[in-house]
Amino acid sequence: MVIQEFPSGTSSAAKVSMAAFSTNGPMVSVQGTVPDFYNGKTVFITGGTGFMGKVLLEKLLRSCPGVLKIYLLIRPKRGQDAQERLQQLLCSPLFDLLRKDRPNDLSKVLPIEGDITQPELAISKNDIALLSRTVNVVFHSAATVKFDEKLKLSVTINMLGTQRLVELCKRMSNLEALIHVSTAYCNCDRSEVKETIYPPSIGPDEIVSLVEALDEDLVDSLTPKLVGNRPNTYTFTKALAECWLKDNKGDLPLVIVRPSIVLSSMDGPLKGWVDNWNGPTGIIAAAGKGLFRTMLCDKTKKADLVPVDTVINLMIVSAWRIASCKTKEIPIYNCVTGQRKPIKWNTFIEICFKYLRIHPLSDINWYPDGSVTASRSVNFFKRYLFHWLPAYLIDSVVWVTGGKPILLKVQNKLNKAANCLEYFTTQEWEFDDENVRSLSLTLTESDKTEFCFDVAKIDWEKYLENYVLGIRRFIFKEDTSSIPKAQRQISKLYIFHRLLQIVSVMIAWHFLALRYAPLRRLWSNALRLLLHLASMLPFM
Template sequence: MTEADLNLEKYPDRIAQIFEGKTLLITGGTGFVGKVLVEKLLRSCSGLKKILLLIRTKKDKNPQERIREMMNLALFDLLKKTRGPDIVNKVEAIAGDVMLPDLGMSKEDRRRVADEVEMIFHCAATIRFDEPLKKAVLLNVRGTKLMLDLAKECKKLMLFCHLSTAYCHLYEKVLYEKIYPPPADPHNVIKTVEWMDEEIIDSITHKILGDIPNTYAFTKALGESLVADEMDTLPVIIQRPSIIIPVWKEPIPGWTDNINGPAGLLIGAGKGVIRTMYCNSDRYADYLPVDIGVNAMLVSAWDYLTYKERRIYNLTSSSQYKISWSDIIEIGREVINTRMPLNGVAWYPGGSMKRSKLYHNICFYLFHIIPAIIVDILLFLLGYKPVLMRVQKRITRGFEVFEYYANNQWDFVNDESLNARENLNPRERQTYKVDGDGINYHDYFTNCVHCARLYILNEPDDTIPAAKRHMIVMWWVDKLTKLLFTVGIIYLLWTKLFKPLLGYA
């Protein structure tokens, strides 16, 4: 242990102390944020008594099997190394489903939760922006109501943390840490979708949403309003993280279990299948590495329990650190092309962001659709299954969501979260880091791509040298193709246009 570590040991870890001997209930514990939250609690607040995860059966795997599978992820290796393999026994499954009436829980499990649980972290939600409205309401709105009903039964409840999103009130270009009116009455919306046929709901979704671009933002705003209504009766706080991206520092730099957000753009561009995007490159979005977000959740929970002053926390970063879309693309280009290339790239990564929708659409058909059709035809003729058009359809759906956020701008005021950070001692600031001091974006995105290679694309490290060689080959192929195309155009213009005009035989 270094002298600096010894100096930090002089300070108490008051955040770990609030979880000492406590039983927690977490929904969404098998999701991206949920996994990192469980790992952090077990590693830094290991004195807790028990973590109960509300989990449904999925793909013929029961809740207990899903927990065992989750604990075998690389994400939990550091935990088991530092706290011992038995630490995972503090996590138990409660069979249930947030989408079902009464949360799909047995009477025995519900009674146990009511008797034992002292803190609830409600993280379960659908984060699909194109989720059908009925499912989004049942999960994000009714599910939240059912969790609040369960919280009212908990005899020892100290805290109910509701994980919302900083992007749920999109009509507010500056989002403050306060309650905003919901876009509709959540109780009426719940009653409506419960009895109405899904096809009918789908047909009127656009009218119900109004100016709100997707069901995610709509239902998260409704869910947040239900929590706000209970502030006088329950110890609830609302936590609004911005766009959650892969781990920055711990336990594995760059770790993720999905390729949503900027990581997905880097992977798509790195494979050579994304070559144009409609985006105002000077604008920026608000990103939050998942480990920083989880730390902020724990800090805000401690802050509320200690001071009982603040109830809404914007867990955002852009008031301190801004990175534009163009910066992300330039950094990503360097990472993908030189530091951490991917296997089997379809073409040398390139392309650009377009501010003109028309120009983007032209480039999309020229460099996305037409090449995909040609390659799929060749694959079919060679006896392989066509895949690229299916990939491009997924990219198109992703673009429909991305373009709205990339061409608009929001700012977030996070004074309450900053005030909570100011109350931390040096040990807590290190253990529960909630700022971006010291971040190197080149190293961060290199780690993101590296982990995506390992854990998402299943591309082991021993394939990196071959990927670098292949990238050099694709660079030459790209340059040669462009040269031949340019020469061909010049030749056609000369023979078909200029030569006759100039009177050459």
């Protein structure tokens, strides 16, 4: 705890005012609500077309109706220009409520054509002048979230992209807040992570110079040594970006928000909304289809999962806070659940399977079932038995009958996704979130409700049911009207699943019985008893 000292003779009112402007002192309520702050403000968002960016955009429009304009950095892609991509984005079900109640508010969203990987973000001079003159709040969420991304590209997006954005922000004459989205796992080489920036083993400028000087193949060969104890280039470059920001932010009103593993939305406008296969979502979706049955995971460890709207609410509020309470320090917020609302991996898996059976997917391949293990050898055996062997057999039959085999390709992708998650499912961290708790104390009661980021209020059972329903609705595009038919299918598959288990046990027992005389006698007696019971069934 930091004890703040004031000059002698300072009045009580002055002390309260000075404390409000200190990130280390007591957190007190500041004047005005969060929506009031955004009245007449212009916002610039990078990563606005991504999962978190869409939720941020929708929440700003819906809960801060006084916002003046929102500019999105959008890269032309697949023959679509920035305007076309924006219109496609706004057609998402996420914006249905806004389209119904306040359709004119969608016109506040304007595209800025650019590219986070290019010098000056590939933004035209006219647009740079526009942003420099008008923007008040910047949310920087653009990043490559691929865990296995090559270091050169990861540096280009996560580090150089951040540096280029900071250069642009320094030209913004009316900037009041810059929110940088990092990750709680950028310091995953530590078991205990405070809300502070830790110095990396190698400086960000050295990494940038190295990556720019060497060809990609050489960089790839050096990557394991450069990354060190971290599991991937994503966490490595995110840590470097934080370090660079600390040394180069200048007078920018910067905040860093660090979410842990981000899942679907918890509350409105769409409970369970998710639009990507990242993280556990792809694994849960595959398990629901009956394609995934084993994974390396220590089920006794905490799964630090956080709803996407919880992260977004924290981001929006943190911008209000830094604009209201100026500070030269960098407020850092670990948006995590492990301290206040922990859930173990086994509980997460059990609840997901429960609702995958209650609200089953359509056209599933097999009954949703499976387990996790902390043993690599056991997982290796189960993976071949339950993943590769069935895929190989089914693909062989499909190939012989003239079809197109796909299951082996699917299992390859699932295996790759599972390998990326193993580091996080076999360890746990203690993430400090004291700054987040303190920030909550500065809010009015109405803001605490509208922009809730209090993870203690999460009801995991209810939330994960909506998560499964969200996967069904938004990933597989299945309506709830198809659930009764899917339930009939899963009931049949359950019978086949149990019969197969019984037959497998009987076969295994039979082969064991052939080797040992006592087991042979027990096996013979069991068979005679089963035959006797079967002969009595017609007369019962």
